[in-house]
Every structure is written in structure tokens, then in C-alpha cells.
Amino acid sequence: xxxxxxxxxxxxxxxxxxxxxxxxxxxxxxxxxxxxxxxxxxxxxxxxxxxxxxxxxxxxxxxxxxxxxxxxxxxxxxxxxxxxxxxxxxxxxxxxxxxxxxxxxxxxxxxxxxxxxxxxxxxxxxxxxxxxxxxxxxxxxxxxxxxxxxxxxxxxxxxxxxxxxxxxxxxxxxxxxxxxxxxxxxxxxxxxx
Numbered sequence: 001x002x003x004x005x006x007x008x009x010x011x012x013x014x015x016x017x018x019x020x021x022x023x024x025x026x027x028x029x030x031x032x033x034x035x036x037x038x039x040x041x042x043x044x045x046x047x048x049x050x051x052x053x054x055x056x057x058x059x060x061x062x063x064x065x066x067x068x069x070x071x072x073x074x075x076x077x078x079x080x081x082x083x084x085x086x087x088x089x090x091x092x093x094x095x096x097x098x099x100x101x102x103x104x105x106x107x108x109x110x111x112x113x114x115x116x117x118x119x120x121x122x123x124x125x126x127x128x129x130x131x132x133x134x135x136x137x138x139x140x141x142x143x144x145x146x147x148x149x150x151x152x153x154x155x156x157x158x159x160x161x162x163x164x165x166x167x168x169x170x171x172x173x174x175x176x177x178x179x180x181x182x183x184x185x186x187x188x189x190x191x192x193x
Contacts, residue, residue, distance in 0.1 A: 007074045014071065022064050029074065033059065033081050039152040040085055044124050050092050059084040075153075075161050082151030086128075093124040123184075130183035134176060140164075141176040148173055 007028060013021030026033070037055040062084045071077040135142035140162065147158040148169075155173070159166040 004074075011071050011073065011077065019064075025077070026060055026063075029078065029081075030056070032078060033085075036078065036082050036150075036152055037085055040082075040089060040150055043149070044089060044093075050089075055085050055088050058088045062087070075157060079147060079151055079153070079161050082153075083146055086146065086150045089124060090128045093122075093128075097122065097125065126184055127180070130180050133183065134179050137179075141172050141179070144169055144172040145176045145180070 007025070010021045010025040010028060014025055033056050034052055037052045037059070041050070041052060041055065059081055063081065071080065131142055131145055134145070143162060144158055147153045147161060148155075151158075153161070155166040155169045159169045162169065164172075
């Protein structure tokens with residue numbers, strides 16, 4: 001995940017407030033961001049009302065709508081994009097859960113009330129809540145989970161972003177997974193490396 005000179009030039013221009021550079025930067029890394037979104041959707045079971053393009057575009061709107069465009073490098077930008085896409089997925093899961101629960105309307109008994117989409121939405125919300133609890137205890141452990149699980153980054157890339165060694169990331173990843181396993185029961189989709 002090396003920075004190209006064009007990416008660095010676009011990042012610097014974006015920091016100076018050049019809106020066109022933000023658009024060009026996003027176009028330049030679009031396929032990588034789509035790849036991150038695809039991995040995230042695969043992990044949660046591809047909700048039928050949300051696709052890769054929708055996640056990427058929603059993340060783009062959130063990123064460019066932010067007051068803070070001070071991305072340091074390509075890794076930092078992709079990490080932030082992964083984090084924003086996590087927010088998009090969690091917001092979508094919350095909305096699905098509200099719709100599923102009827103938004104306060106009386107419950108109607110259904111024979112087949114639990115579909116895989118709602119089940120994945122519930123697991124995503126449970127993971128988000130567990131990750132929030134982990135962050136309160138140890139923010140770096142939570143960042144490792146975001147980078148590895150949501151961002152799909154390698155130990156080496158996560159270490160570079162966090163400014164630690166890859167051994168530290170490996171250890172943090174094991175600790176974080178154990179915490180999440182205990183909090184949630186299991187993490188069947190979590191990578192083991």
C-alpha cells in the first residue's frame with residue numbers, strides 16, 4: 001500500500017481546501033475503496049437494500065462533508081474511508097432493525113420473521129456495541145479491529161498507520177478478538193491471522 005506521487009499531491013491539495021482535488025483523490029483510490037466496501041458487505045451477508053456502490057458513495061458524501069480533510073497519506077485516507085463505511089453499515093443496520101421492529105407499531109406474529117438480512121444486521125449492531133465497549137477500555141485495540149476487520153488491512157499496514165510494530169498489531173488483534181468473542185459469543189467471520 002505505497003503512496004504514489006499523484007496520491008500525495010492530491011492529499012496535499014485537499015488539505016489546502018481544493019475541492020476538485022478531493023474528487024480526483026476519491027476517483028484515484030475508488031477501486032481500493034470499493035474493495036474495502038465489498039469485503040465489509042461480504043462479512044455482514046450483503047443486505048438486499050445496500051450494495052457496494054451505495055456504501056462507497058455514502059462514504060464519499062460523509063468524507064467530503066467533513067470539516068476535517070487533513071488526511072496524512074493514502075493509508076490514513078483508506079483507514080478513514082473504512083471507518084466511515086463501518087458507520088454507513090451500522091446506520092443501515094439500525095434503520096433495518098427499526099423497520100423490522102415496526103417503528104413502535106404493534107407486533108404481528110409471523111411464521112418466518114427472521115431473515116438472514118435481519119440476522120446479519122443484528123450481529124453487526126452487536127459487533128458495533130462490543131467494539132464501542134472495547135474502545136472505552138483500550139482505543140488501540142478497537143482501532144486494530146477497525147483496520148483489520150472493517151478495513152481489510154494487513155498487520156503491516158495497520159502497524160504503519162498506528163505507528164507500532166506488526167508484532168504489536170498481531171498481539172492486539174488476538175486480545176481484541178478474544179474480548180469480542182467473550183462479548184458476543186463468537187466471531188465466525190473474523191479472519192484468524
